Amino acid sequence: MRCFQMPPQVFRVVLLIFAIGVSYLVARTLLTPASFHEYGFYRGAALAEHTTRHEPVFAGKLACGVRHPDVLKTLAKGGHKNLSCEACHGVVSPQHLTDPTSNMDKPSGAICLRCHEASPSRPAGFRQIVVKDHYAEKCIECHLPHEPNEVP
Amino acid sequence: MSLQLTAILAEVAPHFDGYVYPNESGSHPLWGVLIVLYPYITGLVAGAFIMASLVRVFRVKALEPVYRLSLLTALAFLLCATLPLLLHLGHPERSYQIMITPHLTSPMAIFGFVYAWYLMAVLLLELWFDYRGDLVNWGRTEPGLRGFIYRLLTVGVSDVSPAAIALDHKLSWIISILGIPSAFLLHGYVGFIFGSIKANPWWGNAIMPIIFILSAMVSGIALCVFVYMVLSWRRRRALDMRCLDVMGMYLFYALVIDAAIEALDWIHRAYSAEEGFHVMEYMAQQRLFYTLSIGQLLMGTLIPLLTLGSLQVARKFVSDAIRTRLYFTCAIFVLLGVLAMRWNVVMGGQFFSKSLRGVMSYKLEFAGAEGWFLGLMLLSLPFIILTVLIKLFLSQSLLTSGHVPHRPDPT
Numbered sequence: 001m002r003c004f005q006m007p008p009q010v011f012r013v014v015l016l017i018f019a020i021g022v023s024y025l026v027a028r029t030l031l032t033p034a035s036f037h038e039y040g041f042y043r044g045a046a047l048a049e050h051t052t053r054h055e056p057v058f059a060g061k062l063a064c065g066v067r068h069p070d071v072l073k074t075l076a077k078g079g080h081k082n083l084s085c086e087a088c089h090g091v092v093s094p095q096h097l098t099d100p101t102s103n104m105d106k107p108s109g110a111i112c113l114r115c116h117e118a119s120p121s122r123p124a125g126f127r128q129i130v131v132k133d134h135y136a137e138k139c140i141e142c143h144l145p146h147e148p149n150e151v152p
Numbered sequence: 153m154s155l156q157l158t159a160i161l162a163e164v165a166p167h168f169d170g171y172v173y174p175n176e177s178g179s180h181p182l183w184g185v186l187i188v189l190y191p192y193i194t195g196l197v198a199g200a201f202i203m204a205s206l207v208r209v210f211r212v213k214a215l216e217p218v219y220r221l222s223l224l225t226a227l228a229f230l231l232c233a234t235l236p237l238l239l240h241l242g243h244p245e246r247s248y249q250i251m252i253t254p255h256l257t258s259p260m261a262i263f264g265f266v267y268a269w270y271l272m273a274v275l276l277l278e279l280w281f282d283y284r285g286d287l288v289n290w291g292r293t294e295p296g297l298r299g300f301i302y303r304l305l306t307v308g309v310s311d312v313s314p315a316a317i318a319l320d321h322k323l324s325w326i327i328s329i330l331g332i333p334s335a336f337l338l339h340g341y342v343g344f345i346f347g348s349i350k351a352n353p354w355w356g357n358a359i360m361p362i363i364f365i366l367s368a369m370v371s372g373i374a375l376c377v378f379v380y381m382v383l384s385w386r387r388r389r390a391l392d393m394r395c396l397d398v399m400g401m402y403l404f405y406a407l408v409i410d411a412a413i414e415a416l417d418w419i420h421r422a423y424s425a426e427e428g429f430h431v432m433e434y435m436a437q438q439r440l441f442y443t444l445s446i447g448q449l450l451m452g453t454l455i456p457l458l459t460l461g462s463l464q465v466a467r468k469f470v471s472d473a474i475r476t477r478l479y480f481t482c483a484i485f486v487l488l489g490v491l492a493m494r495w496n497v498v499m500g501g502q503f504f505s506k507s508l509r510g511v512m513s514y515k516l517e518f519a520g521a522e523g524w525f526l527g528l529m530l531l532s533l534p535f536i537i538l539t540v541l542i543k544l545f546l547s548q549s550l551l552t553s554g555h556v557p558h559r560p561d562p563t
Contacts (some may be wrong), residue, residue: 007311007316007319008309008311008316009281009284009309009311009316009319009320009323010319010323012307012308012309013277013280013307016307017272020272024251027252028252031248031249031252032252032253033249036253041253041255
């Protein structure tokens with residue numbers, strides 16, 4: 001029985017493709033950035049690089065929780081539990097951080113209406129008011145933004 | 153009105169017309185000339201390859217002089233096909249990361265696979281099997297660097313027995329058959345990238361891949377006509393009129409189907425009065441008048457269609473010299489028309505507001521990453537590569553067994 005012999009040109013092409021494949025795999029192991037796949041399909045170190053490039057603007061809820069744990073605890077019980085402090089109070093000012101006695105902004109009713117003014121585009125179950133039929137923009141005279149579930 | 157507000161309005165106002173969302177008012181189209189060139193160059197590759205496969209697969213004898221020329225044209229353009237995308241992305245120092253971290257679910261990243269398959273498994277292999285016999289012979293006869301390049305390209309296989317050459321042809325034929333769906337995949341994919349964006353009425357369209365493939369065939373054949381004629385003039389050799397007539401015939405057929413499908417697309421949109429049709433109508437009549445109505449429709453479709461169509465009927469009444477000029481003019485018109493079509497698709501889709509009731513303006517710049525100067529450089533690069541490839545592989549001084557233009561005299 002004659003043994004099958006691969007024609008030389010086909011054999012060389014297969015060999016070449018194999019060599020390209022192997023060198024690709026070697027190059028891949030050597031060149032893939034170390035932090036790739038750390039969090040997902042990107043270079044994990046890119047996050048750290050990005051934070052050094054841009055000054056952070058918001059302090060975040062946890063930072064507020066250091067001095068105001070009671071407020072955060074109250075907030076966590078109600079419908080506003082997912083809101084960030086700075087969403088209503090504005091970006092924390094440097095003065096407030098260095099001197100805690102300097103007050104942050106007291107939010108006005110206009111902030112509430114950003115979400116609660118009636119609009120057909122909002123979900124039906126979402127609490128909405130037509131402000132001119134309600135009680136002007138003086139929400140916090142009756143409502144407690146930290147405990148929105150409390151009926152006034 | 154404060155001075156500052158006046159200044160802002162003076163800056164912003166001329167940039168849009170009609171109702172435009174605030175976040176679109178100052179936006180510059182994210183995709184510019186480079187993204188216009190990407191489907192254009194890729195289409196030329198697919199078209200030139202299909203042109204070559206007419207010889208190998210469909211056995212069109214008359215086109216044999218341009219078989220190798222069209223394959224080399226496809227290779228020269230394919231080598232530049234990723235450049236517009238890479239230049240658009242910027243960060244050349246990271247470009248290799250695209251290859252070492254291939255992504256399997258992003259439709260954009262799939263181009264890497266499509267491209268690699270087409271270049272490595274189709275075009276280079278077909279060229280190699282077609283040229284192998286010649287490379288071995290040239291490696292023996294040619295001195296110096298030239299001979300070294302040929303010897304290197306044989307990868308050490310020197311078997312030129314009739315059986316080995318017959319096997320080469322057989323393999324080349326199989327790869328060519330595989331290459332036709334691959335060419336459709338390559339350019340259908342480019343159409344898919346636009347066609348799958350359903351939020352944009354200018355793009356989101358199931359027949360976009362088909363339109364792209366057909367226009368690619370048209371532009372590829374026109375490019376082969378152009379390259380063949382320029383090469384013949386440069387070498388002061390006579391054109392093979394039969395070959396040119398057959399190329400003109402296929403260009404006409406491809407153009408008929410392409411024009412019919414594109415017209416059907418517009419008729420369908422107009423009749424079904426889709427939501428976005430008004431803004432598309434406005435674009436065709438006003439915003440893109442020169443590139444769409446004049447460039448794509450009149451210059452790129454109607455004039456070549458009428459000229460090539462009448463040549464099919466009255467070929468024998470037209471002298472060779474006039475026919476040559478007509479083919480050349482048609483090829484250039486078609487090439488420019490398809491470029492205009494790519495511009496209309498890519499830029500047109502970004503010119504109108506998502507409100508479908510307003511349009512933004514755009515000024516094409518000369519310099520810079522999205523300027524037309526860089527675009528022109530990019531478009532001339534494949535021609536420079538092709539010149540080198542022709543000097544190496546289609547030289548008149550080399551004896552050859554393959555299908556080449558201006559076959560050298562055996563004496």
